Amino acid sequence: MKFGIQINEGPYQHQASDTAYQFTKAALENGHKVYRVFFYHDAVNNATRLAVPPQDDRNITKNWQALAKEYNLDMVVCIAAAQRRGLLDENEAKRQGKDASNIAEGFRISGLGQLIEAGIQSDRLVVFGD
Amino acid sequence: MLLHTVNKSFERNSLDACLRLAKAGSTVLLIEDGVYAAVQGTCLEGKLKQAMDTGINLCVLAPDLLARGFATDKVIAGINAVDYAGFVQLAADHSSVQSWL
16 A cells, blocks of 8 residues: 655654654555655654754654665655745755755655645555644 | 544544544544543543444554553553554555544
8 A cells, every 4th residue: 555644743842753754664664655755844854964862862864764765765845844944955055045955865855746746646645743 | 434543632622523523434543642532531431432332443552552651451441552553554444544633
């Protein structure tokens, strides 16, 4: 079965990102496909490469990256939500005249159309939020 | 039939709204802070039992229950405890998933 995953809440603030990660991992480990993980609203903060959580805490961004690498996951960050919150890839940083970018490897920035497409292409769209 | 996920027990009215609208044969999975509703002896016990009597299947996400200090033997009789793989299976077994956020 093909799953689409939507996350609406930020990491460490709400359990949604953790639940979504565990669900995605379990789906992949049990032979299902995950068409896309879409990071919306505060969930875009999952994609920063500048977060340094305490060493004895989970590193949510790294967990996603490892999962993406192992299963070739498509992880998309909503561009409008990202720009409001200061999440930029290199192209956007250049375009906006900013001196740095902060998107972690494995994530890509794109539009809301990617969420709609994930909803169409997946057998189930599962939403995690507050 | 739908799979409903509810992640609150006492805050807001999402559990109430979900139980009111869920149809017989559908499944309500309690996750995150929603797992408190599955524990025996709270003011929600009667409501959940009533839902089960009308043919709604109730499940609870065991890792979230354990993370909050409740063993699965503290759960109201009739509610099935599942792990994340079980959550995935429930999502696959139902025609779509409604998250009550």
